[in-house]
Amino acid sequence: MSSIDVSVTPRGEVPIWFDRGMPVFAVLSALAAGAIVIELTGGETAQFYSLMFLEPLTRFSSQTLVLLRTVPLVLTALAVYIPLRAGLYNIGAEGQFYVGAITATVIALNVSVPGVLFIPVILLTSALGGVVWGSIPGYFRARFGANEIITSLLLVFVATGINEYLLTGPLQSGAGYPASDLIPEAARLPVIADTRIHIGVFIALAVVVIIYATIRTTTIGFQIRSVGANPVSSRIQGIRSRYVYIAVFAIAGGIAGLAGAIELSTSARLQSDISPGYGFTAIPIALLGRRSAFHVLVAALFFGLLFAGSTGVSVETSISPSIVSVIEALIILFYIVGEGLRSYQISISQQGGRA
Amino acid sequence: MSDPGFLTLLLDAAVPAAAPLLLASLGGIVSERSGVVNLGVEGIMLIGALSGFAVTVVTGNPYVGLVAAALAGLGISLVHAVLCISLKANQIITGIMIFLLGVAVTNFLGGSWTDSTIDGLAPVTIPVVGNTLTQIPVVGPAVFSNSVIDYAAFLLVPVLWYVLEKTETGMKITAVGDNPEAADTMGINVSRLRYACVLSGGALAGVAGAQISISFAEVWVPGIVAGRGWIAVALVIFAQWSPSRAVLGAVLFGGLEAFAIRSQQLNITRAVGADGAAADVISVLAEPTIVSLYPYIVTTIVLVYAAARTEGGAAPKALLDSYVRGEG
Numbered sequence: 001m002s003s004i005d006v007s008v009t010p011r012g013e014v015p016i017w018f019d020r021g022m023p024v025f026a027v028l029s030a031l032a033a034g035a036i037v038i039e040l041t042g043g044e045t046a047q048f049y050s051l052m053f054l055e056p057l058t059r060f061s062s063q064t065l066v067l068l069r070t071v072p073l074v075l076t077a078l079a080v081y082i083p084l085r086a087g088l089y090n091i092g093a094e095g096q097f098y099v100g101a102i103t104a105t106v107i108a109l110n111v112s113v114p115g116v117l118f119i120p121v122i123l124l125t126s127a128l129g130g131v132v133w134g135s136i137p138g139y140f141r142a143r144f145g146a147n148e149i150i151t152s153l154l155l156v157f158v159a160t161g162i163n164e165y166l167l168t169g170p171l172q173s174g175a176g177y178p179a180s181d182l183i184p185e186a187a188r189l190p191v192i193a194d195t196r197i198h199i200g201v202f203i204a205l206a207v208v209v210i211i212y213a214t215i216r217t218t219t220i221g222f223q224i225r226s227v228g229a230n231p232v233s234s235r236i237q238g239i240r241s242r243y244v245y246i247a248v249f250a251i252a253g254g255i256a257g258l259a260g261a262i263e264l265s266t267s268a269r270l271q272s273d274i275s276p277g278y279g280f281t282a283i284p285i286a287l288l289g290r291r292s293a294f295h296v297l298v299a300a301l302f303f304g305l306l307f308a309g310s311t312g313v314s315v316e317t318s319i320s321p322s323i324v325s326v327i328e329a330l331i332i333l334f335y336i337v338g339e340g341l342r343s344y345q346i347s348i349s350q351q352g353g354r355a
Numbered sequence: 356m357s358d359p360g361f362l363t364l365l366l367d368a369a370v371p372a373a374a375p376l377l378l379a380s381l382g383g384i385v386s387e388r389s390g391v392v393n394l395g396v397e398g399i400m401l402i403g404a405l406s407g408f409a410v411t412v413v414t415g416n417p418y419v420g421l422v423a424a425a426l427a428g429l430g431i432s433l434v435h436a437v438l439c440i441s442l443k444a445n446q447i448i449t450g451i452m453i454f455l456l457g458v459a460v461t462n463f464l465g466g467s468w469t470d471s472t473i474d475g476l477a478p479v480t481i482p483v484v485g486n487t488l489t490q491i492p493v494v495g496p497a498v499f500s501n502s503v504i505d506y507a508a509f510l511l512v513p514v515l516w517y518v519l520e521k522t523e524t525g526m527k528i529t530a531v532g533d534n535p536e537a538a539d540t541m542g543i544n545v546s547r548l549r550y551a552c553v554l555s556g557g558a559l560a561g562v563a564g565a566q567i568s569i570s571f572a573e574v575w576v577p578g579i580v581a582g583r584g585w586i587a588v589a590l591v592i593f594a595q596w597s598p599s600r601a602v603l604g605a606v607l608f609g610g611l612e613a614f615a616i617r618s619q620q621l622n623i624t625r626a627v628g629a630d631g632a633a634a635d636v637i638s639v640l641a642e643p644t645i646v647s648l649y650p651y652i653v654t655t656i657v658l659v660y661a662a663a664r665t666e667g668g669a670a671p672k673a674l675l676d677s678y679v680r681g682e683g
Contacts, residue, residue, distance in 0.1 A: 008443060010679065037463075089447060140655075146662040149394060149447065150589050150654075157582045157651045165644040280455060287448065320466060325459035332452040333434075340442035344679075 011345045022338040023288040023299070029337075030330035037326060043319045051316055052309035062308055064196050068266050070304030071204045072097065072278045073285060075259035077296050078211055079134070079252035080286035083148075085215060086241075086248045087228040092137060092152030094279025095159035096130045096253040100260025102163055103129035105171065105180050105270040108187035118186050123203075126261035127254040133159065134253015135246060142242040148249070156279070160272075167272055180270040189265040200262035205297075207255060212293035224248060276307070277325065284331045303328075363492075365613050370501055371571045372616075373609025374508040375400070375563040379587035380594065380601045381508075381515055382559030388519060388596055389552035390532040390673040391439055393432065394450025397584025398457020399557055400564030403428045405461045405468065407565025408575040412471045417569045421476075421504065421562060428561020429554050431457065436553040440546050443677035454584075462577045475573035476502035502570040504562065515598045528552060532671030535678035545678050560584070582651060589658045595669040604657075608650055615646045 035045040056062040079093040104126040113121045137152040167178040174181075189198035215221040226234035227244045235241060256279065267274055285303055289296030306324055314321040340346075379396050386393045393399075407424030411417045435453050438444040478500045480489055489500050519525040527548060530538040535545045567583070568575050586608055594600035618641065639645060 140659045144659050144663040146659040154651045154655050158648050161648040322462040326463050329456035329459045336444045340444050
C-alpha cells in the first residue's frame with residue numbers, strides 16, 4: 001500500500017530569529033488568511049487593511065481611540081498572562097471585568113465619598129470585587145483540583161447574566177433600554193487637557209510595570225514562574241503550588257476588575273455591551289506576549305489598533321466588524337502552528353510499496 | 356405544586372433540553388477516551404447550529420441540515436485533530452482557539468440568518484403503539500413524543516457503552532488513551548485511532564448544535580448555544596468518562612434548563628409563602644434572568660464535587676499527552 005508518510009521528530013536547536021519572530025509570523029499569517037476571507041465575502045483587502053491599520057493613525061481622534069481601547073485590552077490580557085505564567089488558563093477575564101464594572105457603577109451611583117477619595121474608593125472596591133470573583137476558579141483548582149478553564153468560563157455567563165439582570169432591573173435608567181444612568185462627573189477619571197484620554201492610560205501603564213517587576217524580581221514572581229515551568233520540581237523546592245494558584249487568580253481578577261472600573265470612565269455608563277469581548281481578545285494577546293508584561297503591552301497596542309480600526313471599517317465597508325474576532329482566532333491558530341514548527345521537524349515523504 | 360401540569364411540562368421540556376448536552380458529552384467522551392481533550396465543543400456546536408440551520412433554510416429539509424451539521428463539526432474538529440495529533444500542539448490552547456473561532460465565524464457569517472424561519476424536526480411518536488404511550492400520565496408525552504434526534508441521542512448511550520466497553524475497537528481506544536507507547540507496541544495505529552475519535556466527537560458536537568437550532572429552538576441567533584458546550588465538557592468529567600453516567604448528568608442539566616424556562620409560569624415567592632426581606636431575596640432569585648444562570652452555577656458546583664471526590668480517578672491516563680514515537 002502506497003501512502004504519504006508525515007513524520008514528526010523533535011527539533012534540537014531552534015534559531016533565535018525563529019523563536020523571537022514567531023508572534024509576528026502568527027499575526028502576518030492570520031492577516032493573510034483574513035484577506036482570503038475578506039475577498040471571499042466581497043470586500044477589498046487593500047482598502048480594508050488600510051482602513052484598519054493606517055487610517056486610525058492619521059487622525060488624533062482615532063489615535064485617542066486606539067489608546068482608550070488598549071487600556072482594557074492590556075489589563076484583561078495581564079489577567080490571562082499572570083495565571084499563564086503559573087501554567088493555568090484564565091479564560092474568564094471577561095466575567096471579572098464585568099464584576100469590576102458593575103461594582104464601580106453601584107458605588108459611583110449610590111455612595112458619596114468626599115472629593116479626592118471618590119475615584120480611589122471606586123477603583124479599589126472594583127478591583128476587590130474582581131479579586132473575589134477571580135479567586136473562585138483559583139480556589140476551586142487549588143483546593144479540589146477542579147478544572148479552572150471550565151469554571152472561569154462558566155462564571156463569565158454568570159457575571160454577564162447578573163449584569164443583564166441589573167440593567168433591566170435595579171440599575172436601569174429611565175430611558176427604557178438596558179443601560180444604567182450616567183455616572184456623576186466626580187466619579188469619572190480626570191482627562192488630559194481637552195482630550196478624551198483619561199488617566200486610566202497611566203494606571204494601565206503602571207500596572208504593566210508593576211507586573212513586569214513582580215514576575216521578574218519578587219519572591220512570588222519567582223514562585224509563579226517555577227510552578228509554571230515545573231510544578232513537581234517546584235514542590236521539591238518547597239513552593240506550595242496551591243497558594244500560587246489562588247494568588248495568580250486573585251491578582252488576575254483584581255486587574256480585570258480594575259479594567260472594568262476604568263472602562264466605565266470611557267463609556268460613562270454601564271451597558272450590556274460595555275465590553276465588546278475584551279476578556280476574550282485578552283487570550284491571543286497574552287499568548288503573543290507570554291514572554292513578559294511588556295510584550296503583552298506591545299501585543300495589546302496592536303489589538304487596540306485592530307479594535308479602533310474596526311469601527312472605521314464598519315462605517316465605510318460592508319464587512320461586519322466581527323471579522324476582527326475571526327482574525328483574532330486565526331492569530332491563535334497560526335501561533336499554535338508556529339509553536340509546532342518550533343518544537344518539531346516535520347517531513348513529508350512518499351512511502352512506496354517497498355519494504 | 357401549585358399547578359398540576361407543571362411536572363408534565365417540566366419533563367416535556369427536559370428531554371429536548373438534555374439531548375444536545377448528551378450528544379456533545381458523548382462526543383467528548385469518545386475523544387477523551389482516546390487521550391485528546393476538545394475544549395472547543397462550544398465553538399463546534401455553534402458551527403453545527405448555524406450550518407444545520409442555514410442548510411435547512413436552503414433545502415427545506417431538516418434531515419439534510421443534520422447531515423450538514425455533522426459534516427461541519429467533523430470539518431472543524433479536523434483542525435483540532437491535525438494540530439493536536441499530527442503537530443503535537445497543546446490541546447488546551449488549541450481547544451480554546453476552536454472555541455473562539457467557532458464564536459467568531461458564526462457571529463461573522465450568521466448575522467444574515469437570524470430572520471429566516473424553518474420547519475424544524477417535528478416530534479414524532481413510535482409507530483403503532485406511540486399514541487397509546489403518550490397517554491401515560493406525567494411522563495408519557497415527555498418520553499414518547501420527541502424529535503428523531505432526541506431519540507437518537509438517548510439510543511446512542513447503550514450503543515456507545517457497548518462499543519467502548521465490549522468491543523475490540525473500544526479496548527484499543529482505551530489502550531491509546533491510557534498508554535499510547537504500549538498500544539503502539541501492540542501494533543495499534545495511535546494517530547489514526549485518535550483522529551477517528553476526535554472526528555466522531557466533533558461530528559456529534561455539530562449535531563448537538565443543530566439539535567438546538569433545528570429541533571429545540573427552531574431559530575438561529577448568534578451565541579444560541581449559550582454555554583451548553585462548556586457544560587458538556589464539564590459533564591464528561593462528572594460522568595467519569597462513562598456514557599451511562601453522562602445520561603444522568605444530561606437529564607439533570609436538561610431538567611434545570613427546563614425549570615428555568617417553565618419557572619416563569621410559577622409564582623415561586625408566593626409558593627414558598629415567604630414575606631419581608633426573605634421574600635425580596637427569593638423574588639430576585641426567582642427572576643427569569645437569574646434563574647437562567649443556575650445551570651452555570653450548578654455545573655461549577657458539580658465540577659468541584661466531581662474533582663474533590665475522585666481526584667481525576669477515571670480520567671484516561673494519557674489525556675493531554677501528545678504521542679511521539681520513541682519519546683518519553
